[in-house]
Amino acid sequence: MKIFKFVGLSILASSLLLASADLADKATKAGLKAIPTDNAALSKLIDPNKTITPERVELGKKLYFEPRLSKSGIISCNTCHNLGMGGVDGVPAAVGHMWTANPHHLNSPTVYNAVFFAAQFWDGRSPHLEDQAQGPMQAAPEMAAPPSLVEERINSMPAYVEEFKKAYGKDVKVDFKTITSTIGIFERTLVTPSRFDDFLNGKKDALTDAEKEGMNLFIDKGCTTCHTGIALGGSMQPFGITAKYKYADVGDFVGDKNKMVKAPTLRNITETAPYFHNGAIWNLADAVKEMGRIQLGLKISDDEATKIVTFLGALEGRKPEVTYPQLPKSTDKTPKPDFK
Amino acid sequence: MKIFKFVGLSILASSLLLASADLADKATKAGLKAIPTDNAALSKLIDPNKTITPERVELGKKLYFEPRLSKSGIISCNTCHNLGMGGVDGVPAAVGHMWTANPHHLNSPTVYNAVFFAAQFWDGRSPHLEDQAQGPMQAAPEMAAPPSLVEERINSMPAYVEEFKKAYGKDVKVDFKTITSTIGIFERTLVTPSRFDDFLNGKKDALTDAEKEGMNLFIDKGCTTCHTGIALGGSMQPFGITAKYKYADVGDFVGDKNKMVKAPTLRNITETAPYFHNGAIWNLADAVKEMGRIQLGLKISDDEATKIVTFLGALEGRKPEVTYPQLPKSTDKTPKPDFK
Numbered sequence: 001m002k003i004f005k006f007v008g009l010s011i012l013a014s015s016l017l018l019a020s021a022d023l024a025d026k027a028t029k030a031g032l033k034a035i036p037t038d039n040a041a042l043s044k045l046i047d048p049n050k051t052i053t054p055e056r057v058e059l060g061k062k063l064y065f066e067p068r069l070s071k072s073g074i075i076s077c078n079t080c081h082n083l084g085m086g087g088v089d090g091v092p093a094a095v096g097h098m099w100t101a102n103p104h105h106l107n108s109p110t111v112y113n114a115v116f117f118a119a120q121f122w123d124g125r126s127p128h129l130e131d132q133a134q135g136p137m138q139a140a141p142e143m144a145a146p147p148s149l150v151e152e153r154i155n156s157m158p159a160y161v162e163e164f165k166k167a168y169g170k171d172v173k174v175d176f177k178t179i180t181s182t183i184g185i186f187e188r189t190l191v192t193p194s195r196f197d198d199f200l201n202g203k204k205d206a207l208t209d210a211e212k213e214g215m216n217l218f219i220d221k222g223c224t225t226c227h228t229g230i231a232l233g234g235s236m237q238p239f240g241i242t243a244k245y246k247y248a249d250v251g252d253f254v255g256d257k258n259k260m261v262k263a264p265t266l267r268n269i270t271e272t273a274p275y276f277h278n279g280a281i282w283n284l285a286d287a288v289k290e291m292g293r294i295q296l297g298l299k300i301s302d303d304e305a306t307k308i309v310t311f312l313g314a315l316e317g318r319k320p321e322v323t324y325p326q327l328p329k330s331t332d333k334t335p336k337p338d339f340k
Numbered sequence: 341m342k343i344f345k346f347v348g349l350s351i352l353a354s355s356l357l358l359a360s361a362d363l364a365d366k367a368t369k370a371g372l373k374a375i376p377t378d379n380a381a382l383s384k385l386i387d388p389n390k391t392i393t394p395e396r397v398e399l400g401k402k403l404y405f406e407p408r409l410s411k412s413g414i415i416s417c418n419t420c421h422n423l424g425m426g427g428v429d430g431v432p433a434a435v436g437h438m439w440t441a442n443p444h445h446l447n448s449p450t451v452y453n454a455v456f457f458a459a460q461f462w463d464g465r466s467p468h469l470e471d472q473a474q475g476p477m478q479a480a481p482e483m484a485a486p487p488s489l490v491e492e493r494i495n496s497m498p499a500y501v502e503e504f505k506k507a508y509g510k511d512v513k514v515d516f517k518t519i520t521s522t523i524g525i526f527e528r529t530l531v532t533p534s535r536f537d538d539f540l541n542g543k544k545d546a547l548t549d550a551e552k553e554g555m556n557l558f559i560d561k562g563c564t565t566c567h568t569g570i571a572l573g574g575s576m577q578p579f580g581i582t583a584k585y586k587y588a589d590v591g592d593f594v595g596d597k598n599k600m601v602k603a604p605t606l607r608n609i610t611e612t613a614p615y616f617h618n619g620a621i622w623n624l625a626d627a628v629k630e631m632g633r634i635q636l637g638l639k640i641s642d643d644e645a646t647k648i649v650t651f652l653g654a655l656e657g658r659k660p661e662v663t664y665p666q667l668p669k670s671t672d673k674t675p676k677p678d679f680k
Contacts, residue, residue, distance in 0.1 A: 028472060062424075067422070067429075067430075068430070069427075072431070072435070073429070073430055073431055074419065074429055074431060074435060079414065080448075083405070083664055084402075084405055084664055084665050084666055085407075085667050085669075086669070089413070089414055090407075090408070090413055090677065091412070091413055091414060091677045091679075092677075095414060095679060096414065098439050099438050099439035099679070101679070136546045230576045234507055270669060271669045273669075273670060280673070282676070285674055319666055321660070321663055322663070322664040323661055323663055323664070324423055324424055324662040324663070324664045325424050326659055327422055327425050329425075329426070329610060329611045329613075329668060330430060330613060332622070332623055336622070337430065337431045337432075339431075339439070339441070
């Protein structure tokens with residue numbers, strides 16, 4: 001009996017191994033890509049202009065966690081893009097300065113793997129992270145800090161100025177652009193390889209059978225039409241192709257000038273509820289079914305949605321270890337917090 | 341000439357060495373104490389009930405950074421007691437739920453070295469950190485979360501429940517008391533040895549001459565009357581002994597039932613502006629002069645205040661390295677954020 005069982009398992013295992021190779025091939029042909037394990041290849045992707053240095057990343061990390069970049073002094077990038085919560089805030093619409101919710105009811109997208117996006121913001125108006133970082137800092141319902149205030153705050157702290165010199169040379173101008181770019185450089189490093197990547201990179205047992213089944217279904221249903229590439233998303237797509245989005249009336253966002261909306265990354269998606277640009281759906285299976293209905297014209301069953309969600313769990317990535325930074329102290333010259 | 345200079349420096353150095361030993365002795369007699377370097381001695385101080393374990397500290401750290409312990413889901417302990425900013429928020433009066441400033445205009449005290457305080461809160465109403473942690477979480481203008489909501493949120497995430505079991509045994513009841521106590525246990529570890537401690541522990545050159553001069557003046561002026569012990573503060577004291585506090589009209593706080601106010605720790609004080617229970621004074625030298633006037637009946641000159649502030653800089657401590665925690669993901673059962 002014991003031997004019989006053993007033989008049975010062996011056959012099962014080898015048939016799965018074959019299926020795995022096929023599945024990886026199928027995924028690749030559908031445009032899915034792994035985060036490269038090779039440093040040079042990864043570097044080419046996340047750092048095409050060779051701006052990343054350890055000094056800038058360390059400084060960018062400080063700035064990312066720096067609440068004094070906001071008018072009030074209590075909101076940082078990390079407030080809405082929390083590195084401990086999948087890179088988001090877990091609320092439907094971002095809430096910022098003066099407890100104001102995003103006026104268009106927009107949900108904070110994750111910062112993790114955002115370096116792989118073709119465009120930044122839900123309407124794709126920003127080409128890269130360095131540019132994106134300029135937005136929320138100034139936006140009245142977010143950090144509400146005019147560039148002049150940001151520059152004054154940072155330049156009032158000698159320890160910051162010193163770090164900018166170390167990062168860019170002694171003639172650096174510590175201006176709004178350099179400050180926000182440095183945050184972008186830090187964000188470039190926030191990539192999260194997952195078991196999905198291990199699988200595509202050849203580790204056949206990195207996924208469970210159920211995850212492989214879900215992945216197969218994910219491709220068969222056509223989810224990879226939009227959720228493809230390394231980010232499994234991140235590019236502009238028409239929204240509501242086959243039907244109108246169920247919660248189109250929550251907020252007033254209609255997409256870019258062509259009514260296109262950025263397809264969010266599916267990496268770490270199990271950690272970043274609620275979903276959609278307006279954060280209107282909390283349950284991931286519900287989100288999958290809604291996508292089938294409005295993008296693919298398909299009725300995805302509860303069972304199928306569960307299987308796809310099982311696959312999505314394999315996209316939970318290994319987060320970079322971040323040592324919480326010690327920030328320079330304010331001085332008499334530092335502009336005071338302003339809560340109005 | 342060169343030899344002469346050398347001899348001169350030698351004489352100066354040895355006279356300072358003697359002065360250092362005297363100064364350390366004087367400081368000790370004035371009640372100043374170093375953070376012990378000996379682990380057993382430190383442990384006895386910060387962990388008298390032997391509740392600290394690595395599992396509880398790690399879990400407590402997660403909870404300390406956990407915004408879902410607030411009603412809104414976006415305010416954590418670290419929002420007002422920021423470990424990267426000397427353990428404070430750097431604003432006059434804490435601002436919390438619904439952008440409400442503390443109604444009594446109370447300034448957030450530092451969490452660093454709070455384990456050494458004789459009492460917690462400005463009015464000393466709480467005996468220890470485990471008890472203290474229950475306050476801000478429930479307070480309407482802070483985290484605004486009733487105990488039942490806190491319990492529901494944490495218990496809705498299996499990864500948290502699992503960690504509580506690891507930390508306390510499988511029969512643990514994950515209730516409000518255990519949740520807040522665990523935060524207190526983490527906070528017990530937040531001690532910051534400084535050059536001041538190194539000096540008292542025998543390293544004579546740990547302080548500069550200017551810092552030693554400032555320390556001597558600090559003791560001579562009588563600052564150690566209240567700012568004494570390991571925390572250089574942390575006990576209840578009468579406030580406004582020789583004159584009325586200049587900003588007594590900012591807020592309505594009058595102290596405990598005996599009108600006593602907790603003397604804040606001076607550790608990391610150079611990093612924790614603004615000062616006093618109502619955060620009304622931003623400049624540390626001004627704060628020192630005000631203390632002289634209202635507590636000691638002394639006119640402390642600008643020059644003397646500068647010297648004392650120089651000494652206070654030596655109390656900037658080495659912060660424990662904190663890896664930013666990855667928090668468990670919400671589930672369908674997790675109560676939703678509530679911004680009202």
